[in-house]
Amino acid sequence: xxxxxxxxxxxxxxxxxxxxxxxxxxxxxxxxxxxxxxxxxxxxxxxxxxxxxxxxxxxxxxxxxxxxxxxxxxxxxxxxxxxxxxxxxxxxxxxxxxxxxxxxxxxxxxxxxxxxxxxxxxxxxxxxxxxxxxxxxxxxxxxxxxxxxxxxxxxxxxxxxxxxxxxxxxxxxxxxxxxxxxxxxxxxxxxxxxxxxxxxxxxxxxxxxxxxxxxxxxxxxxxxxxxxxxxxxxxxxxxxxxxxxxxxxxxxxxx
Amino acid sequence: xxxxxxxxxxxxxxxxxxxxxxxxxxxxxxxxxxxxxxxxxxxxxxxxxxxxxxxxxxxxxxxxxxxxxxxxxxxxxxxxxxxxxxxxxxxxxxxxxxxxxxxxxxxxxxxxxxxxxxxxxxxxxxxxxxxxxxxxxxxxxxxxxxxxxxxxxxxxxxxxxxxxxxxxxxxxxxxxxxxxxxxxxxxxxxxxx
Amino acid sequence: xxxxxxxxxxxxxxxxxxxxxxxxxxxxxxxxxxxxxxxxxxxxxxxxxxxxxxxxxxxxxxxxxxxxxxxxxxxxxxxxxxxx
Numbered sequence: 001x002x003x004x005x006x007x008x009x010x011x012x013x014x015x016x017x018x019x020x021x022x023x024x025x026x027x028x029x030x031x032x033x034x035x036x037x038x039x040x041x042x043x044x045x046x047x048x049x050x051x052x053x054x055x056x057x058x059x060x061x062x063x064x065x066x067x068x069x070x071x072x073x074x075x076x077x078x079x080x081x082x083x084x085x086x087x088x089x090x091x092x093x094x095x096x097x098x099x100x101x102x103x104x105x106x107x108x109x110x111x112x113x114x115x116x117x118x119x120x121x122x123x124x125x126x127x128x129x130x131x132x133x134x135x136x137x138x139x140x141x142x143x144x145x146x147x148x149x150x151x152x153x154x155x156x157x158x159x160x161x162x163x164x165x166x167x168x169x170x171x172x173x174x175x176x177x178x179x180x181x182x183x184x185x186x187x188x189x190x191x192x193x194x195x196x197x198x199x200x201x202x203x204x205x206x207x208x209x210x211x212x213x214x215x216x217x218x219x220x221x222x223x224x225x226x227x228x229x230x231x232x233x234x235x236x237x238x239x240x241x242x243x244x245x246x247x248x249x250x251x252x253x254x255x
Numbered sequence: 256x257x258x259x260x261x262x263x264x265x266x267x268x269x270x271x272x273x274x275x276x277x278x279x280x281x282x283x284x285x286x287x288x289x290x291x292x293x294x295x296x297x298x299x300x301x302x303x304x305x306x307x308x309x310x311x312x313x314x315x316x317x318x319x320x321x322x323x324x325x326x327x328x329x330x331x332x333x334x335x336x337x338x339x340x341x342x343x344x345x346x347x348x349x350x351x352x353x354x355x356x357x358x359x360x361x362x363x364x365x366x367x368x369x370x371x372x373x374x375x376x377x378x379x380x381x382x383x384x385x386x387x388x389x390x391x392x393x394x395x396x397x398x399x400x401x402x403x404x405x406x407x408x409x410x411x412x413x414x415x416x417x418x419x420x421x422x423x424x425x426x427x428x429x430x431x432x433x434x435x436x437x438x439x440x441x442x443x444x445x446x447x448x
Numbered sequence: 449x450x451x452x453x454x455x456x457x458x459x460x461x462x463x464x465x466x467x468x469x470x471x472x473x474x475x476x477x478x479x480x481x482x483x484x485x486x487x488x489x490x491x492x493x494x495x496x497x498x499x500x501x502x503x504x505x506x507x508x509x510x511x512x513x514x515x516x517x518x519x520x521x522x523x524x525x526x527x528x529x530x531x532x
Binding site for chain 2: 449452453455457458460461464465468469471472474475476479482483486487489490491493494497498500501502503504506507508511514515518521522525526528529
Binding site for chain 2: 181182183185186187189190193196197200203204207208209214215219223
């Protein structure tokens with residue numbers, strides 16, 4: 001039995017494959033997912049930038065029927081690929097668990113909250129528009145309802161993201177190893193504030209605070225994209241510089 | 256005594272750290288976008304509505320609030336100065352007073368909103384009040400975040416044998432930003448016609 | 449503690465209070481050109497807080513320039529509706 005144990009720990013595993021391959025797979029899932037997201041919501045789904053909130057019933061029906069085919073494709077794609085987003089959550093949690101002086105509670109909160117967030121974050125919107133696109137024979141009033149439900153939930157405030165940004169910022173501030181840079185924590189606070197401002201879209205059908213507004217949509221999206229890009233770059237550096245000993249015990253580290 | 260001597264800055268020095276300045280400069284730009292949509296978009300359409308609506312605002316209350324906030328800035332600046340002089344108990348007192356002013360600001364702002372709401376004026380009443388509630392609302396959110404920063408400063412002063420001046424500067428920097436952004440909101444919403 | 453109230457930081461406060469009261473009085477006037485003066489006072493107050501309280505006067509050039517650029521940008525943007 002002791003010879004078996006020493007065989008496992010003595011073998012130089014780095015020579016066999018990249019020890020960080022699993023993390024790199026997760027990392028690559030992020031640009032892949034967001035490119036798909038862009039294809040689905042911008043190009044096929046025609047929801048980014050969103051159509052106007054103040055459209056009449058006839059205009060809404062026209063919007064959906066004229067884009068019916070691309071929308072159908074978009075929502076099938078979303079349904080099949082949405083799960084990809086969880087790979088990035090897994091990666092972030094893995095890196096958050098390396099922090100020193102921070103309990104894993106924040107990492108688990110992040111994990112939980114993003115698992116919830118997928119639904120109101122984009123899936124609910126996708127389902128509403130999938131319904132509208134696949135069931136065009138439905139009552140016009142129902143189609144208008146689906147339109148409102150989809151876009152209000154998509155652009156509107158979501159407390160799950162407030163929590164995500166908040167625990168991420170807390171964890172970064174408390175981390176004694178300073179794995180993630182402090183400025184990323186501050187950028188998370190920008191994101192947090194945009195979630196609060198998004199509440200105005202429920203009241204306004206036009207102007208800068210409507211769901212297609214300069215502030216509610218465009219500024220919010222710019223801040224989110226900037227944050228995501230910075231996060232991806234930070235994750236890249238973290239994986240690259242992570243000492244191999246910190247990985248699985250097979251590579252010589254203690255866990 | 257020059258300002259530099261009073262605040263004991265020897266040479267070029269980033270107050271706090273670069274990270275908080277990424278934050279503060281970003282916030283400044285973001286707030287400017289709120290100012291932009293208020294002041295520049297649809298100006299000719301909005302002007303009569305804005306002029307009429309402005310009469311409903313309680314200028315005196317807002318003036319008092321401005322004075323409260325700028326006083327809190329003085330107190331927080333003094334707390335940093337006291338920390339540099341290792342006068343930690345005085346520094347703590349200044350932070351508490353500064354935060355107290357912040358709380359007072361929030362209470363008066365809450366009363367101001369309550370007065371509007373009881374008159375039936377809400378976020379959706381007209382374009383002016385849309386901007387009024389959003390700008391003052393976002394500012395209130397930043398005051399709350401600022402109070403969290405000040406709480407951290409107080410904790411630093413109370414729990415550490417050698418409170419870090421750089422941390423004090425970080426918290427103070429954010430708080431002063433909250434103060435000067437209010438100067439512009441006060442001017443734009445209440446005073447400029 | 450009262451000794452702290454004898455430095456430049458306190459005099460800055462006095463200036464800010466006076467400037468605020470002055471702009472509030474002007475704001476009550478309600479004349480057209482007055483708005484630009486009120487805006488100017490507000491921006492000057494911002495600069496004073498940035499330079500003195502936030503200690504940017506002793507900061508590296510990039511920071512001083514960035515803050516001034518923001519002030520100038522806001523001056524242009526917020527005065528633009530008044531350019532006839």
